[in-house]
Amino acid sequence: MAKKNKKAELQPAHPLDDLIRTDRIPHIWCQGCGIGTVFSACLIGMKHSGLELNKFAMVSGIGCSGRAAGYVNVDSFHTTHGRAIPFATGLKLANTDLNVIVFSGDGDLFAIGGNHFIHAARRNMDLTVICVNNLTYGMTGGQVAATTPHMARSTTTPSGNPENPFNLPLLAFASGATYVARWTMLHARDLAESIQVALLKKGFSFIEVLSPCPINYGRRNKEKALDTLNMYQEKTIIKNGADPSELDIDFDKGVILGKFIDVDKPTHIENYDKIYRTRE
Amino acid sequence: MEFWRVPFDADEIDVTQGEVHILEDRCKGCGYCIEYCPRQVLEFSSKFNQKGYHPPAVRKPDNCVNCHYCEIICPEFAIYSVETT
Amino acid sequence: MKPAVLTGEYFMTGDVACAEGAMAAGCLFFGGYPITPATEIAEHMSGRLPDVGGTYIQMEDEIAAIASVLGASWAGVKSMTATSGPGFSLMMENLGLGICTETPCVIVNVQRGGPSTGLPTMGAQSDMMQARWGSHGDYEIIVMSPSSCQEIFYQTITAFNLSEAYRIPVVIMTDEIIGHMSEKVIIPRAKEIQTVSRVKPKGKKENFKPFKPGPNGVAPMPAAGEGYNVHVTGLTHDEKGYPAMAVEAQEEMMKRLIGKVRNNLDDIIKTEGYLLEDAEIVIVSYGVSARTSFAAVGEARAMGIKAGLLRLITIWPFPEEQIKELAEKVKGFITVEINLGQIHREVQRCVGYRTPAYLVGHHGGTVITPDQVLSVLKEAF
Known part of the structure; x- marks a missing residue:
């Protein structure tokens, strides 16, 4: 034991150790899961934003990605399934100095929580929403999600998914989001920069991040973790400003990444202050 | 991810030298750092860590240019690089 | 701009008296969603809260309404929502989150006939057991019921005070009849109104334990952004707030959640x-x-x-x-x-x-x- 402590002293801490709850590491995410990378990119974005770290708050829902809030060393809230966005809305409205990040998964944000997402985007609520899209419900063992590709296998679509998935950037754009981007976890550097930009931008920002779930999605669809990452490398193209309606995820045709929307609109808080706080 | 052409000003550029640090017991052995290191610095080590995974080991230390990609792709906060001078 | 306490004599409905009671108690956030016969509380708060620097927001449903109320409470402000049967049913899961994370807030249920859509414009008192047991799991909760417009004014203040003192959601179970009835309501002077606010932590911010109970069984509560770096989860958690999937941790947490009510019955009842x-x-x-x-x-x-x-x-x-x-x-x-x-x-x-x-x-x-x-x-x- 004494020997181990000595080693720890010699080794400098990981550059992100100040932003993670090191007493909770290792995290629960499986070998090859990309959530840790997305989370890491989020922490880098937070650091590089230059914003005061104490004024960050992270809100998550339920699911694998929902556990992120439990590992970040800022005020963090692990709420109920699908309700991260309305919880974050209350947090932000009651203290507008906070920079509120919603970090959650595709099932949480777009199936059970889909209504909250479109309304927060419509209001232009000042939040940064990061969605780790692993195409499945990982925590419960790999059931079909609102993002699972057509014909993909899951534990509840054993012969293939009969439904079609959401195009999330299109949904965000149509709902009124002022910043919309998509990356994969392999594009971690672009992702970190994108998160930094989104954090510094006022209004509703949405970043979708494709990320492998080798255990509960990959295994059933003949995709090893490295296969998925190689696909992210070979079958994606960065096309900033692409038309949101072209952004369906189909790796046979190629998947478009990049920053699609970056516009300025008054936020909910700005409008509320202007209309309600200047009354006689 | 190797370079397939040499930039015209390659000989005028000072390439930084990096040093990789591995927090072995945090590693879950996904191998992403090894696979995607642009300079093939890393390889799987033959030993097991506390959790029973094979962490990466530095194979070609002189190749590291401190690009930090291993640091940023690692889902486990288990690897990072620092600049050496 | 009107003050928070509108001292004077009024003829007002129970719903409006409830809203004025909330204002007098120091409420600064209302997450609403329209539902008969509770809508008037939201309507009144939407006009009144900006007067005192507070915020009203109409959310997309009652689930979002109570989620926003819990979020606002963790930002350090007294917050509330009001609803009726169907909305109350939708709020049940997040009511449990409020209980589990010891988040002070006030929920008003202006009861109407049920089940289901029932009798939206007609009164009943048929959600009384739901108020006690509606969310899953074992827990204790504080629920009050007013008999007049004057009483709902004071009871709303008491509800906020108890909720802040015990870090617990408090439910006011009124009904359509009181809610829509107009009566004389006397609002006293501000200094005659006793209000209670949550105890704030003092001392070291590092390694702070947001769920470590004080002498009365209630833990001091910091707000987000104050530097305590709290983690708050609806999972069974230890005093640090960290998830703890263990029989012992469950027992310890349950004893704390239940004890703070059961050990203070004389003060609450x-x-x-x-x-x-x-x-x-x-x-x-x-x-x-x-x-x-x-x-x-x-x-x-x-x-x-x-x-x-x-x-x-x-x-x-x-x-x-x-x-x-x-x-x-x-x-x-x-x-x-x-x-x-x-x-x-x-x-x-x-x-x-x-x-x-x-x-x-x-x-x-x-x-x-x-x-x-x-x-x-x-x-x-």
């Missing part, structure tokens, strides 16, 4: 007695039905029947001891409520086989009349 000293028959009632019962007691006394009224101001935790004591010396109980016996069951449980306990219930949609109470009273005793 409020009832009002009317002619109980020599009463042989005790009418137990609450909310608008207590007014019916009050009239029935008067008429019974005029007929020579020694009736008395125990009016429940706090419904949950239930005043068990008081009813058990009364059961030792009276001939019987009658519970009057606009449902088919929710609180009656509770009275029966406390009375046991000591004396008979009867119900004057109603399917919902209107008030019970004193005559209905009297006929049961005469028949039974």
